Every structure is written in C-alpha cells, then in structure tokens.
Amino acid sequence: MTVAVAAPRSFWQDSNPGALLSGLIAVLIGWAGPNVLIYSVAQAAHLSSATAMSWLWAHAIFTGLTGIVLSLRTRMPILSTWSTPGIALLVTALPGIPFPEAVGAFLTSALLVILLGTFPPLTRALQAIPTPLAAALNGAILLPFGFRALQAFGETPVLVGAMVLAYFALRQVAPRWAVAGVLLVGVAASAGLNLWHPVPVPFTLTRPEFVVPALSLHATLNLALPLTLLAFTGQFVPGFGVLKANGYEPAPGSVLRACGFASVGAAFFGCHNLTLGALLANIVSGPEAHPDKDRRYTAAVWAGLFNIAFGLFAGTFLHLMGILPPQALAALAGLALLAATGSSLHAAFQGSGPARLGAPVIILVTLSGITPLGIGAAFWGILAGLAVNWVETRPARP
Template sequence: MQKGMFNLSHVSAGFTAVLVGYTSSVVIIIQAATAAGATSSQIESWLLALGLAMGFTSIAFSWYFKKPILTAWSTPGAAMLVAAVGQYEVSVVLGAFVISGLLIVLTGLISPLSKALANIPPQLATAMLGAILLSFCVKTFSPVMTDPIIFFCMFAAFLAGKRFLPQYTMAILLLVGIVYSVISGAFDNQNIDLTFARPEWITPSFSIAAMINLSFPLYIITMLSQNLPGIAMMRSHSYEVPVKPLLLGSGLANILFAPIGGFSVNLAAISAAICMNKEVDEDPAQRYRAVIWAGIFYLIAGVWATTVVATFLALPKEVTQILAGLALLGTLLMCFQTAFKEENIRESALYTFLITLSGVTFLGVGSVVWGLVVGLLHLHFIAKKV
C-alpha cells in the first residue's frame, strides 16, 4: 500500500503543488492574455493549453524517468508578457511562443548554446527580472486609495498566512479576495458553471520584432528563472537530472500547444520542492508518484479552465492587483538580493535594472533586451577593467 498510486501523502503533495502554482499566479496569466487582446474564450484556451501541457509533461517525465519532475508555467515570463504584448496581434504573440519553444529545443540539442546561456551572470538576469516584476509589486498598494477595506483585509491575511501557514498563504489570500468579492456583489450578475474549456486554434504568424521583443526575453527568462533553478532543485534533493530530454520535451510541448495559447512549459522549482521532501515518501525513488498526481490535477484544472477564467474575471481590479503583486514579492526580493549582492558587478546590474524598468524602445528593440545587452557590455568592457 505504501508504494501504491493512491498513497494519501502522494495525492496531497501533488494537489498542494498545483494549488500553490495556480493560486500564486493564474491571475497574471489572465492579465497577459488580456493584454494580448485575447477574448474570454481565448483566455480559457490559454489556461486549457497550459493545464494539458503541464499535466502531460509532468506525468510523462516522471513516469518515464521515475523521478519527481514537475513542470509549470513561467510566472516571470507571464509578467514580462503583460507589459510587452500589447502592440502585437494575438497570432503574432502565439508565433513568438513557437519561437521561444524552438529556442528551448535548440538549447537541448546544442551544448554550446546551453553553456552560453548558463554563462549569463545571474546578477544581470535577476536585475532584468526584478525590473519586470517591480511594477506588479508596486501596484499592490494602489487599492489603499480606492478600496482600503479590501486592501487591509487581504494584506492582513497575507501577513498572517506568511506567519502561520506559509505554504498556503496565496490560497488564503485568494479565499479572502473571493469572499470579499461575493459580499461586495461582484458575482451577482456572473454565471459561473463547471463547464469544460474548449481549445481555440489561432494559426501563429511571425515577425522579427516579436521574435526580438517577445520570444528572446521569454526564452531567457524561462531558462534562467525556471529551468536552471528547476534543475538545481532536483540536484539539491540528490536526483540525477536528464537535462537534454527535459529541454527537448518541454520545448516541443511549447511548440505544440502555442497555437491554442500555451506560452511556456518549463521545469518547476519552488512548487516542485513540495513533491521532493521526506514528508511525501521516505523512499526517494517513490516520490515521482506525487508528481504524477500533480499532473492529474493539472489536467483537471485545465479542463475546467472556463470556471477558473470566469471566477478571476469577475474579481474586482483591486483584488487582482493585490493577488498579482503579493504573489511576486518573494521573487522580487530574491532578484534584488542576487542582482546587487556582489560589488564588482553591482553597477552593471543597476544599468540592466534601470534600462529594463524604463520601458524604452529603440530600433524596434524593447527595454528588456536592451537592459540585458547594456549590462553585459558594461560588465565586459568597463566593469572588468576597473
């Protein structure tokens, strides 16, 4: 019974991993799709695509390799998309997703490419990421002027959750937000049913500008903030990581699901740890079963994406702002700690941070790319000379 598929600790760990992943960032995915001009049915398709892609890859990887290999979407990548997709048609945005997936496949096939990516200083990568996340975190506090009651209720719930039930903080925060929204009448005219989501195919189209400003940043962010930490997380729990097959598989999943909205499938890091500790199973060789359950819950969440989307779209703007901002606070803090930790690279990281934050576009290239480029140039030609 201990090694059976219906072990309660496996089921609960898998459910918790999915719950943490969804409650912490699904609102950001919806914001990204909305910014791209997606309709409500297309947003449902995005979440269906992500649920299916993450579910199938988590189950397939874990079953085949007999290791707890959990995949997830890229929350930082979605945050980048919120700010960057507005100037492109939906079909072009989906084309950028295809190219990002292709770059991940090539990274798995071409060793020098993966080595070059690994050689990008983490200080510059996290400075770039921190600039992207900062605007979300700052908006957390805007509702104190428009709806102070919900702000103080949710902020108090957040602090209490961090103190007493840190693993479920975002779930508690979401529950408080939904309860307040119901009491305030936000759901009065909403028809939310448990109906199945349907995929909505949009043939991807491609543009050089979108490849530069969407595909390349999404690829860099996904690799540096998701895949590499995910690999490190598995190794920290003494699991050998089949890196190339995982990059090939996740990259192909990105390409296959992009036409219905699958923007990113990558290795999970924080949520994956939930399925790797001793509480899941004393035998490390059996912990992969928890990820298989997580994959099943991913599939269920994807199939019911219609309900998920309807619920989050009905929430007041203040609630979604608070959810998104507080969900990213921990990641933002990690970015600042990493970016400005070492004195000899601190100034280069600062240029990367400020240029990315500026939102400027020059020669058709956006600030995310320019921030990383200028930071790298400063590091190699100025900082190292000092």
C-alpha cells in the same frame, strides 16, 4: 560488504500541502492574468469564441503535461506557460492573416525553437549568466507585481488592507499557509464589501478544434520569426534566470526542445508558442512551496495537474476568475511573490568585489519598459548588465 542504496522517493512522498497550494496559486494567478488576454487577440482578429477556447485548452493541456514531465525528470520546479509577449504581438499582427496561415506560423516558430535547443553555443551562453545578475533580472520582473498590489491598495484600501494584514499575521504563526489565508480573506472581504461579481457559472467540458495549418511567407515573416524572438528573449532568458536565482540549473537544450515539441502539438489546436515560465515560476520554486529545496519540484507538478484540469473546463474557470475584483487578484499576486522578490534582490546585491553595478543596471533597464527593435526590456536588461559586469571584472591594463 554491500552498501544499501536508498530507493528514490516518490512524488507522493516528496509532496506536501504547501506544494499543492503553491501549484494552485500559480495557476490561479496565471488564469486571472495572462490567460484572459487571449480574448483581446480573438476580438482583434475576429475569431470565434470556440477558437479562443480551443487556444486556451491547448495551452493548458500541453503546458501542464510539459511541466509535469520536465519537473519529474529533472526533480526541479519547471513551470511551462505560453509566450505572454507573443500575445501582445498577436493583438496587432494577427488581424488580416487567415487563421490557418497563423497556425502554420505557430508551427514554424515551434520548429525554430527546437532548432535553438540543439545549438550548443546558445545553451552554453544561457548557463554562463552569473547568479547575481540572474537574481537581479528576477527581482526586476517581480517588482511590478508589488507595485500593482500597492496601486490596488490605493483603490480599495479596506479589501487589500485586510489581505495584507492576514498575510503578515499568518507568517508569524503558520508561514506555509500565509498565501492560502490571503486568498480566503480576499474572497470573504470581496463578498462582505460587495465588490465581487457573482454570475452563473457553466460547468461544461471545453471542445478543442483541430486546425489544418497553411504555410505562407507573409505569416512566416510577420508572425513566426517575431514570435520565436519574443519567446526566447521574453520568456526563456528570464525563465532560466528565475530558476538560477532560486538555485536550479536545468540543461537549457532539453527544456527548449521539450517546449518546442509541446508547441508543435499545441499549434494544431490554434495555440502559439509554449515556453518556460518566468513570473509564476517563483511561486513554485520558493520556500513557501516546500521547505526542502529538492522537493519543490512537486509544486510544479501540482501546477501542471491543475492547469490540465482548468483547461478541460476552460470556460468554467474563466467565469470563476471573473467573480473576484481585479484588486483582490493583484494583491494576491503581489503578496504571493513578495518573499521571492526579497530573496532575489538580496541575492543580487549581496556579492562582494568590484562588480557592483551590473545588478542595478539590469533592474533599471528592465523596469524602464524600453523595447528597441520590438524586443522586451528584460532581454535588454540582461544584456546591459552583462556588459557592465564584463567592464567591471576584466583585468586592468598595465
């Protein structure tokens, strides 16, 4: 007797309009937020506009390809992005360092990440984080987006109020299209209230610049090592926490190595570390992306495709992002992540038993914004939560 085995579904069979829209929203929010910060680095280090555009191009192309490959291979919604804490470091650390030496440091950091991905104790430690604590970390990362949306309401109550009303109204009749409705209402309200900034938008391909790296001890100590530490503590640790909170546990080693190899390619075009997405990953891994958890990987694939398209025309899309007021973008991000915030907080506090304080400790420490030793609060938050969890769950001494 032969047993018929169902053929694996294709990406096109698994995808739906909600997945496409979630991927687009994730990329829009990324390009409207962290991506524009690269201009702060370029201005501080006196880099040319062409160099900044090449940086953006490399980020978009290589993260897009990495997210597509990892998502299709694992059938999990894995989003790749660059190290946002790394950008903050480069604003102050890059000036005074010749750019070829900086690129050499980017390349060194990428190789260090690959080595970390081959270190079994590290990958086992990432997998051992309890799910409620991972959910608490995810909730703490997401809460500031809600706070910024409320601050935007205080600045432009009519604009943000219309977007909030549209979101909750559409959730009652067409939940899948709630975020899309918020975006359309935000555009229409911005135009009606004369809050947007229409400017001529050039439609030109971005030209990448190949940079020959130069190695130096000064750049290695001041850029490569801090960038590696920030990529791990500020992106990979919370990124795996986001995936775990949403029910996905990819092998950490393969993800680290894939991001490391992608970073090697991106470095030659002037881009620093490419890492695992954390904040925006919630948009492609939640119920809005697809009702079926096993098919949400398609939203991350769409995000990768949109990222590549945006990177090919980086200047065009940056001009488009500048048309909407920042309050509309803040409201869009907060509302798009609201469901993920609620589900993460619910998962963090629904556990029973004696271990109840680890989750609130993680949230408090992460939201505090403390940065001892220059390491982000998210890393200290998960360490503090794990310590409290260990104290509360260890066997009592007789």
